């Protein structure tokens with residue numbers, strides 16, 4: 668029996684001014700799943716996440732998340748529905764310490780992780796708890812960005828290229844964190860160009876091209892897709 672969709676997106680279109688960036692995206696993320704949007708630079712993956720979160724307001728279609736009609740939710744209330752967006756640029760407070768960054772976000776839902784739980788999951792952040800955001804490595808900043816969202820009690824993590832620009836050993840650490848979160852039942856929608864990384868954490872994939880979903884497949888179907896993916900992604 669398959670879990671019900673936590674997030675269900677139908678016919679999602681989005682625009683930057685007059686420029687039509689998303690052309691009718693359909694996707695679903697079931698409770699407990701990790702789903703990855705794959706695709707080259709500039710095909711609309713980030714736009715899809717930002718439209719789902721509601722950061723991009725010029726959009727049409729339907730977005731249902733955990734009983735909420737997200738088209739009717741103003742941006743300042745979006746996080747309160749339990750959607751947690753971790754932007755590519757991470758969005759942590761550079762002048763605040765790790766500890767301060769972790770204590771700043773509002774706890775909006777039951778089940779938000781305590782700082783003790785956060786530091787168990789991210790021991791390196793614990794070591795750096797009194798360091799300012801600016802003093803952190805790229806990997807530490809990415810982990811802090813994820814940790815902040817976990818503090819809020821988000822039920823769905825929207826992660827935009829969490830591995831971008833990070834050394835392989837750090838990419839591996841982030842993969843381990845995502846697998847741990849998955850084991851605990853977290854639901855994740857991930858945007859990635861790092862196909863090797865994505866294939867270790869994802870249950871399902873959508874392939875995005877020119878603002879459209881052009882393919883979708885399960886992790887078990889990966890071997891059959893390799894030549895198509897090599898061609899499309901240049902991996």
Ligand code: ATP
Pocket residue numbers: 683686688706707708709710711712713714715828
């Ligand atoms: P990347 O990983 O590089 O962000 P992507 O697949 O996430 O790639 P998007 O960033 O969503 O792609 O971009 C999709 C399209 O929208 C591209 O053609 C891009 O140039 C355009 N675009 C993105 N941001 C803006 C913006 N702020 N204003 C106008 N056009 C934009």
